[in-house]
Amino acid sequence: MLRRLDSSFWIVAVIALLIMFFNLGSIPLLDPDEPVYAETPKEMMSFNEFLSPRIYGEYWYDKPPLYYWLVAGAFQIFGISEFSARFPSALLGVAGVLALYWFGRDLFNKRAAMAGALVLATSIEYFYLGKAAVTDITLNFCLTLALLGFITKRYYVMYIFAGLATVAKGPVGFLFPGAVIFLYLAATGRFRLLKEMKIPTGIGLFAVTALPWYLFMYSVHGSAFIDTFLGFHNVTRFTSPEHPELVVWYYFIPVLILGFFPWTSMLLQSIWASITQSGHENSKVLLFLNIWAAFIFIFFSISQTKLVSYILPMYPPLALIVGWYIDRIWASRERRTAWPIILAVLSALLIAGMFTGLKLMPALSAGIMISTALFILMVLCTVLFIWRRQIGKAFFTQVIGMLLFSMVLVGMLFSGAAPYFTSKYIAQEFVANYDGRSPVYIVKFLHPGFTFYTNIYGSEIKAQELAAVVNSPGKAYIVIQQAEYKQLTEADRNKVKVMSESADRMILIKE
The missing domain is CATH 3.40.50 (Rossmann fold)
Incomplete structure (x- = not known):
């Protein structure tokens, strides 16, 4: 255990903690989602009923209770506040980054694990959702542990966290790991692994973790729970659009480009290398990570209801793939010119988008100017270090740049825009x-x-x-x-x- 807590671990931990917890409670809850996930646990406490979620005094069946329980616990410890409502997401956001480092060391090596963990922590969508009072980071953490548990043969971890994912979000908690694992076994012809996956005991562990709440809800609320939770919030949302204007096949492409920034600048190169140049030692692990990411992307692209946060579960495998790639070019000191070129183009587009927003919200001018300077400096330093073949310095330039941007985002941009997004x-x-x-x-x-x-x-x-x-x-x-x-x-x-x-x-x- 102590051997694992080396300098790389502490670098990852400190950066993740700074990103997730900086000014966590300074911004009001943003309509409409954050207040839902704060009001429900508040009503759990006021009614002293923690199994049947309520809102506006009425039972409702939108989501399973795991995040509500975590927020209720934070309310008990810290009091009812914005910080408390977001605390579980931020904590599990940090835990997810550290888990990626922990497992990444077993899958690759220490440097690749560190790079992958920091890529995840500094991706815009990940740290944005990690600082929000919503269920996505909780689900993402549980799915990540379940799937990494499988590929590292920690099968009991897999079953327990698949169960917790089911209590966090519903059937996707076991359907997603099951589908990814099945596709991997089919692609590699390794169905013999089923014999060592401790399936009977694992099913028991999953059932003990996931089923009690569902059995309780059905026994108390009957068909109303089944029809609303499973019927509408799972089946209907997949087959019928909740927001028809968003039903386009390419919806998640720009979401991924922006959400995974700045690491989108080397995403395609990393995926291509993981498929064509992985070598015998890491080929199966990289195949598993690619299947994991591709399945999430394709599943939600097919789904008729689309929200920006849905593809978050593909970020951990993508981060590990990019971390593996960074480790390779770091070791070989290869000059990858596509990386800074794509970074410059994406940064220019992001800056242009921010200045477009400035026309609508002039109060954001100071934050946008500082963000622009940060991105320009980040691009220039990255270009310089890659030209000198100093890959490690180029990598940490982007990490530090995004750490500083996350602080500007919360400290200046969100605070200036908050009145337009909060009640x-x-x-x-x-x-x-x-x-x-x-x-x-x-x-x-x-x-x-x-x-x-x-x-x-x-x-x-x-x-x-x-x-x-x-x-x-x-x-x-x-x-x-x-x-x-x-x-x-x-x-x-x-x-x-x-x-x-x-x-x-x-x-x-x-x-």
Whole structure:
């Protein structure tokens, strides 16, 4: 154990901790997802019921409870806050990076493991989700441990973490590892490994880990749980688009390009080398990692519902592949000109995107200017070090650059943009002016955040129901966005008064 805690481990640990925990609680919860995963454990605590998730006082079956339990535990330790809501994601984000290093040493060597772990920690999508109160990092951590457990023949680890993944997100917790392992066994013709996978005991371990909560929920809630959780939130979301405008076959290509930045600059080269130049020693491991990443990408490309965070589970295998590749060119001191060229192009595109955003949010100017300077400096130093064949220095230039960018992102960019993405400030205005008795109506998008920050459930309405609420008798408060307000006719607007505004959030009062 102590042998493993060498300087490389501590480098990885310190960088991951800095990235994940810097200013973790400084930004309000961002609508609509983060407040959902904070409000539900808060209601678990208020109702003293930790098995049946609730929101707005009603049972709901959107997700299994693992992340809710972790957040409830953080609330008990640190108090109810943004930091506590995000603490489990940040902690498991760090743990996932360290696990990749730990297993990477067994699969390759210490330097490749360190490179792979730091690639993961400094990829934009990974550290963004690691700093967010959502379930994705929890699922990713469990799936990563399950699949790395298989390839390193730690089969009990595989079964336990497949079970935990099932309690984190549902059937994908065992379907994804099962599919990846099956495809790997088929590709290598190694089905004989099934004999050594301790399957009977493993099924028992998986069942003890995963099934109790599902059995409890079915016994208490019956078909309502099965129809809503399995029927809608798993089968229907896969077969029918939740956001039809996003159903394009190439959706995850730009997501991967940006989300894996800056390491997208050497992703294709790494994958190509892992397929064509791996050598006998690492060929099967690299094949497994490629199958793992490809399966996740193809599965969600086929899925009709697409969200940016869905492909996060492909980042750990890609990070290990890139880490293996970096170790190879580090050892051979090869000058790879495609790396800095692609990095320069991607950085230019990212900078252009930020300046486009600046037109919409001028308050972000300082953060965008600093980010631009960071990226330009990162590109120039990378070019210089690669020209000198100093691969290690080029690598750490990008690691340090992304560490600093992660701090600018949270400390300046997110803080400047937060009013446009959170209900916290409008909720504070509401609490200061609410009469304590009139009905409150909230549009769906703002409902979780409004409830978390006010402790008022209110009544959820759709945009098309707003006019009917405005024309109903009696006094009422209405919490909406400017887009919904603009859809009201002039006559309906005259029936309400704007009580308060914060960015694009509004409170209307109808006397």
